[in-house]
Amino acid sequence: MRPAFRHPLSAYALSIATVSLAGGLQEKLEAAANIGFDGVEIFENDLLTFDGTPEDVRRICADLGLTIDIFQPFRDFEAMPEPYRARNMDRAERKFDVMQALGTDLVLVCSSVHPACIDDPARAAADLREMAERAAKRGLRVGFEALAWGRHTNRWRQAWDIVTRGNHPNLGLIVDSFHTLSLDDDPTGIAAVPGEKIFYVQLADAPKLSMDVLSWSRHFRNFPGQGQLDVTSFMKAVRGSGYAGPVSLEIFNDDFRSTQARLTARDGLRSLVFVQDSIGALKLPAAPVFGGVQFLEFAVDEMAHDALAAFIATLGFRKIGTHRSKNVTLFRHGQINLVLNAEQDSAASEHFLLHGPAVCAVALLVDDPARALARAKALLSPDWFERVGAGERRIPAVRAPDGTLIYLIENSDTGRGIFEDDFVLTEAADAGLLSTTDHIAQALPTGRMDSYVLFYRAIFGFEPQATFELPDPYGLIRSRAMVSADGSVRLPLNISESRETATGRFVSAFAGAGVHHMAFDTTDIFAAVAQMRHQGAKFLPIPPNYYDDLQARHGLDDDFVAKLQALDLLYDCDESGEFIQAFSETFDDRFFFEIVPRNGYVAFGAPNATMRMAVQAQRRDAAKLGARLVL
Ligand code: MG
Numbered sequence: 001m002r003p004a005f006r007h008p009l010s011a012y013a014l015s016i017a018t019v020s021l022a023g024g025l026q027e028k029l030e031a032a033a034n035i036g037f038d039g040v041e042i043f044e045n046d047l048l049t050f051d052g053t054p055e056d057v058r059r060i061c062a063d064l065g066l067t068i069d070i071f072q073p074f075r076d077f078e079a080m081p082e083p084y085r086a087r088n089m090d091r092a093e094r095k096f097d098v099m100q101a102l103g104t105d106l107v108l109v110c111s112s113v114h115p116a117c118i119d120d121p122a123r124a125a126a127d128l129r130e131m132a133e134r135a136a137k138r139g140l141r142v143g144f145e146a147l148a149w150g151r152h153t154n155r156w157r158q159a160w161d162i163v164t165r166g167n168h169p170n171l172g173l174i175v176d177s178f179h180t181l182s183l184d185d186d187p188t189g190i191a192a193v194p195g196e197k198i199f200y201v202q203l204a205d206a207p208k209l210s211m212d213v214l215s216w217s218r219h220f221r222n223f224p225g226q227g228q229l230d231v232t233s234f235m236k237a238v239r240g241s242g243y244a245g246p247v248s249l250e251i252f253n254d255d256f257r258s259t260q261a262r263l264t265a266r267d268g269l270r271s272l273v274f275v276q277d278s279i280g281a282l283k284l285p286a287a288p289v290f291g292g293v294q295f296l297e298f299a300v301d302e303m304a305h306d307a308l309a310a311f312i313a314t315l316g317f318r319k320i321g322t323h324r325s326k327n328v329t330l331f332r333h334g335q336i337n338l339v340l341n342a343e344q345d346s347a348a349s350e351h352f353l354l355h356g357p358a359v360c361a362v363a364l365l366v367d368d369p370a371r372a373l374a375r376a377k378a379l380l381s382p383d384w385f386e387r388v389g390a391g392e393r394r395i396p397a398v399r400a401p402d403g404t405l406i407y408l409i410e411n412s413d414t415g416r417g418i419f420e421d422d423f424v425l426t427e428a429a430d431a432g433l434l435s436t437t438d439h440i441a442q443a444l445p446t447g448r449m450d451s452y453v454l455f456y457r458a459i460f461g462f463e464p465q466a467t468f469e470l471p472d473p474y475g476l477i478r479s480r481a482m483v484s485a486d487g488s489v490r491l492p493l494n495i496s497e498s499r500e501t502a503t504g505r506f507v508s509a510f511a512g513a514g515v516h517h518m519a520f521d522t523t524d525i526f527a528a529v530a531q532m533r534h535q536g537a538k539f540l541p542i543p544p545n546y547y548d549d550l551q552a553r554h555g556l557d558d559d560f561v562a563k564l565q566a567l568d569l570l571y572d573c574d575e576s577g578e579f580i581q582a583f584s585e586t587f588d589d590r591f592f593f594e595i596v597p598r599n600g601y602v603a604f605g606a607p608n609a610t611m612r613m614a615v616q617a618q619r620r621d622a623a624k625l626g627a628r629l630v631l
Pocket of ligand 1: 145176202250
């Protein structure tokens with residue numbers, strides 16, 4: 001029978017190294033316990049800087065219901081000449097004292113990086129055997145891990161060879177996915193190691209970067225599912241060995257160091273549940289099958305309502321309904337529904353108070369909302385219900401990391417059903433020139449990209465796309481889209497270190513992340529944009545130089561380029577197809593709309609983002625100057 005782990009589905013005890021979390025030791029331990037970790041690794045530095053005794057740490061952990069699974073790291077121990085060797089044995093005894101005070105029986109010894117370390121596996125084995133013998137006298141155990149940058153031992157197989165030669169029941173192997181996968185080493189052989197000789201398992205992912213492995217490890221590790229390493233295959237091999245101990249996260253990451261511990265802890269636990277699902281160690285409810293975006297909801301007050309209604313009217317949206325019990329109106333163009341919510345005492349009004357006019361909810365069509373919610377809950381995203389009036393539907397929702405509500409609506413609804421329940425529909429919309437919502441781009445707070453990627457990947461099964469770096473006139477923007485398997489929901493995520501870029505300003509000026517622009521699909525962009533202009537829509541004016549360059553780059557014919565230029569349309573093409581874009585002026589200096597015909601093209605027009613951001617920045621600067629002149 002499976003022991004009682006705190007996550008109801010987990011096949012393993014789940015642990016996290018204190019180094020992975022920001023803050024003081026007490027704060028780290030509380031964050032780990034509150035989210036539901038079973039245990040922790042005590043990172044030596046966290047203990048050294050803790051204002052209290054190891055016994056205090058033991059007591060805090062016991063009160064929080066956390067086990068201390070391991071004390072780490074013990075460095076530069078094996079295969080050292082005298083007098084280092086004798087000193088190391090004394091050092092080990094002192095650390096054993098600390099471990100006993102902490103109440104943990106396992107120490108992590110990582111392979112030596114010391115210049116004096118001797119290249120002799122037999123010596124390494126003999127030293128570790130002696131350490132294990134000393135540990136055994138106190139009922140303690142020693143685990144040996146190959147550091148990817150170890151001086152003579154850097155592969156798990158070498159560490160396993162040394163452990164085998166050491167041949168002591170209190171000496172075992174520790175494996176860490178980063179150290180194995182960062183060297184492109186093959187983890188599959190781990191399945192052949194007897195599970196009981198693996199004393200501990202650490203997981204970490206990382207983006208693929210070309211840099212020295214030590215710096216890569218110290219700054220860029222992240223949680224499984226956030227990076228590009230094949231942590232799944234690694235964990236499969238671990239499972240194949242029959243290993244039954246804790247699975248732990250040891251993450252050194254600059255962003256995590258500056259993020260609240262409770263947020264990082266949630267992502268960590270989520271990643272461990274997700275990776276177990278990916279190897280079949282536990283079974284999550286299947287990810288939803290999506291059917292596109294059902295509606296976008298904006299938080300407004302009366303004034304913003306009227307301004308936004310007038311703005312979207314120029315894009316051809318017509319008011320077609322009024323909510324039965326709330327101060328909410330429904331606008332439609334094609335199959336795109338925009339809901340303007342000015343209801344007091346609602347999630348929308350809270351959102352409005354914090355952010356001003358903004359998208360507060362996105363409704364996605366899914367095959368089975370109940371299953372989607374069960375999956376979200378198992379992945380630590382609790383469901384959320386808005387209060388409803390009599391006869392209205394209760395729409396299940398989860399909260400995205402930025403607080404935006406994501407409604408989950410059953411795809412069998414034609415879209416009419418849900419609106420007919422809640423709204424008095426006044427007229428049918430015309431077919432119009434727009435069809436569906438193509439993508440919804442969000443601006444994220446600095447340091448939070450990995451968190452959002454994991455959220456959408458784990459909970460909704462979205463696939464992360466390649467990362468782009470887009471130059472804004474005031475800094476770089478990093479962009480990575482999350483896309484549903486069928487391509488019907490696309491969410492580009494944008495992040496910027498600079499507060500002055502379009503993305504940075506959005507986040508700093510409007511108190512947090514949120515939807516920065518929405519793109520609508522059209523079958524005829526020339527007709528759509530011409531009509532919208534006729535209705536008073538204003539689009540970003542594109543400088544003539546852009547069109548000269550475009551013609552040169554893509555070899556387009558004169559007439560076509562003239563047509564693009566006449567309507568300020570931007571163009572891109574790649575092997576997947578052609579892409580034409582029009583960008584609306586920004587509403588209230590906050591968000592804007594994009595019109596795109598998606599003819600098989602799979603990306604988001606990254607080459608044009610620089611142009612778009614430059615024009616937007618010029619217009620912001622001009623507006624500021626204008627304001628100053630008026631003063
Ligand atoms: Mg490690």
